[in-house]
Amino acid sequence: MDETKTLAPAVRSILRAADERAEPEGRVSVDGRSLTAAIEASDGTDRTPIIAEVKPTSPTTDGTRTGDPVAIAREMEAGGATALSVLTEPEHFGGSTDALERVRDAVEVPVLRKDFLQSEAQLDAVAADAVLLIARFVDDLPALLTGARDRGMEALVEVHSREELAAAIDAGATLVGVNNRDLATLEVELATFERVAPDAPEDVTLVAESGIANQADARRMRAAGADALLVGTAIMDGDVRDRTRELVAA
Template identity: 70%
Template sequence: MNEIEGVAPEVESILAAAAEREGGTSRLAVSARSFPEAFAAAESEGRVPVIAEVKPTSPTTDGEHDEDPVALAESMVAGGAAAISVLTEPDHFGGSPDALTAVREAVSVPVLRKDFVLREDQLDAVAADAVLLIARFVDDLPSLIEAARDRGFQPLVEVHSTTELDAALDAGADLVGVNNRDLTKLEVDLSTFEELAPRVPDDVTLVAESGITNQADVRRMREAGADALLVGTAIMDGDPETNARRLTTQDQ
């Protein structure tokens, strides 16, 4: 799709940096831990499936977190997180491939690489269990999904509109994230997920992303059809273990 026109200046800056970022020097082959299986395991244990995000900073949050990424991830898992997301974008989110590698070695749950991946060679920057592909910014989504799967990654395809969702489904995506944040204005609206979820086939694993801050938001997204939730700031701000446990506890 590669529809960059009209995005917020912060996102435009992120994409410009991503376009210049080099990929890996050798092709990766990953034996991935399954995200759907991790979500099912959380459900069977009475927990809401949550992907908790290690996010040092971002253009939409104030301040920075300089805690050890491994310690943060371990706290989130102790609080019930079914999976971990690690930012690897260095210039605007303070992330790194090294942080992801350390986290993946330390935890037993699946780990998602959160970044702005635009080209196939950028898939080879670091091994993860899943990799985020943002439908709006990818030139050839079917090819990049195939390239990710060829390496063993599970591609989590992020969408925000019906056009992007249709493109993701047409490309064969079976793990789809609906971002409630509009990358044009950087505003969050949970109704975005509610509007798109009914269009997603039952055999697609569906993740609600952004704007989930409390138990009411969790219930709202789950009732709308979310198989899992991706939560960053609401877990990072404060005690990650306590926050994760609060959001993963069923029947609040």
């Protein structure tokens, strides 16, 4: 793992909490809905594939959204979301595995588990169609990729630089998210995706993450090669169905 001294204090706190979390008992097995296939199916239409995120709060947002995660998820799906992302990190994002389980039971689209996973055992906390693996924070990315696939889950491997992208590809990642937010500083720069994306092989499905606030941002990321967009705050900070529909139309 990278030296945590270079990270924003909030991120260091998140990682400490992840290390201290009790490991679940048992092992999950998932008949997963394919996130990649859903993105490809949406990409063949006039819609922008949106992974809409059920995001109660975060270290970079003000306040906490207290709505029922299932009701929010259904509004996102009704707005045309290709897939959903659900936070399961409890202390800093207000998420829970219970929320993910309830959302997945209530919708038909793939559901991504968003968390700071660092060990294979943490994959067993809840069944999801896909899991986020942040390349910077994983000691053995190939092992976690294999562990996720063995459980029936896809892995969205998050990177922030060309070097991390190369490591993700070497580890066998085929679904890659480029985070426009630098987790060392928590600052967002849409140009990050534009710098990193050209180095991705053509057969890799690319997701642009963070900082997408409106249709103009969505079109910019699509023009830079994004196959899908992961959007949380811009959807949660308004009428969820309408915000989702607007971005899908971009």
